[in-house]
């Protein structure tokens with residue numbers, strides 16, 4: 427099996443405290459289970475690539491400084507405010523995501539969900555408050571420092587944001603080529619395997635314009651994985667796709683979390699997805715983080731605004 431690591435680092439097995447609040451942990455699953463269904467010729471290299479990513483993510487979690495003797499959050503908003511002119515979008519908003527956990531950001535249209543993601547990526551700056559990513563306060567970061575953060579935290583946009591003029595395979599290979607750590611044949615094998623893993627096998631030679639919305643999103647996830655990120659931010663991953671594709675994308679995000687110890691933030695209107703994925707939820711309403719807690723806590727909340735939101739969802743999407 428090829429040694430994928432340029433600087434072969436002996437990463438210690440993570441000994442950190444388990445911080446996940448979810449009830450569906452799958453401790454028996456390893457990174458290699460992700461390559462189930464990947465063709466035999468590329469499975470070994472994909473397994474090794476994924477094991478390397480999982481080990482890096484465990485080491486990254488260990489590297490987050492503790493806060494008050496507790497494991498620190500990988501991502502947090504601390505009293506963040508953001509306005510455009512006189513229009514206040516976020517007012518003193520706080521929430522956090524621990525390493526390996528999934529946070530879902532919920533709320534009606536226009537409450538600042540996408541603005542929050544853009545601040546985490548450094549595309550927008552907060553007016554006040556602290557935005558912490560990978561444990562670091564990024565408020566004062568310049569573009570070069572943000573590029574370093576974007577190596578660790580990547581975003582999957584609604585439209586996939588693929589490069590239109592190059593093939594699907596080249597899109598997925600792009601981050602691998604940039605890193606210059608693999609030989610060309612290894613790059614092709616990893617790209618092929620990642621596409622098979624996310625359910626779009628054999629599409630390497632197509633252009634993004636040949637794909638459906640759901641397929642573009644799957645390819646965008648494969649491209650995100652090829653950069654071995656520590657965290658992925660998903661903007662409305664199941665919007666505008668059919669229920670089956672939505673289900674497949676949800677399952678994929680879930681498997682990546684468990685098998686790669688990926689930290690995830692999912693902006694969604696899809697309560698079924700939130701129920702499936704969220705360790706915690708932040709519910710934005712009129713500029714405030716109206717609720718921050720688990721789905722079970724949200725469902726038993728006495729807050730009339732939360733009630734109304736959940737009831738409306740039941741009406742629109744009866745189970």
Ligand SMILES: Nc1ncnc2c1ncn2[C@@H]1O[C@H](COP(=O)(O)OP(=O)(O)OP(=O)(O)O)[C@@H](O)[C@H]1O
Pocket residue numbers: 510515533534535536537538539540541542
């Ligand atoms: N760059 C910008 N300049 C001015 N206003 C902006 C900018 N970006 C976002 N806004 C405004 O901020 C508000 C929040 O936008 P945002 O896209 O975060 O909403 P959202 O919660 O993601 O909504 P949706 O669920 O409809 O996508 C909106 O009123 C939007 O018009």
